[in-house]
Every structure is written in C-alpha cells, then in structure tokens.
Amino acid sequence: MGRLNKVMENPLFRSFLLFSAFRAVYGTVILVVTLFLATNDNTPFWYSIIFLLFSMVFSRILFKFIKSRWQKDQTDVVT
DSSP states (O other): OHHHHHHHHOHHHHHHHHHHHHHHHHHHHHHHHHHHHHHOTTSOHHHHHHHHHHHHHHHHHHHHHHHHHHHHHHHHHHO
C-alpha cells in the first residue's frame, strides 16, 4: 500500500489524473454538442467546425483555470 500512496502523491501523476478526468467529461460534452450541430437541418455544417475550433481554445483556458485552482487547494491543505 505504501507504493500506491507514493504514486498517488506524485504531483505529475495527480496532474495526469486531473487532465484525464477533465478530458473525459469535457470531450463527451463537446462530442454530443457537435453531433447535434452536424445533424441539425437548421444549422450549416460549418457551425460545427467553428464550434470545435472554439472548444479547442476554450478547453485550454478552462483547464489552466481548473489546474491553478486545484493546485492552490492542494497547497492550502498541505500548509
């Protein structure tokens, strides 16, 4: 159990877990919205392309915000 705790306390591993969870949830939402936009007869196909481009930029900003808040919360717990 000591080895598992050591791995779980590693900041790189914890960051990887946070990133994976974020991508799983955010990616699912993006796929559903893109599917809706692409299959809707009332919207042109390029709306889904613009939405995907916007989501690429927005996800980077959102993840940096979440990561900074998460790291701040982790340092508050330790001190």
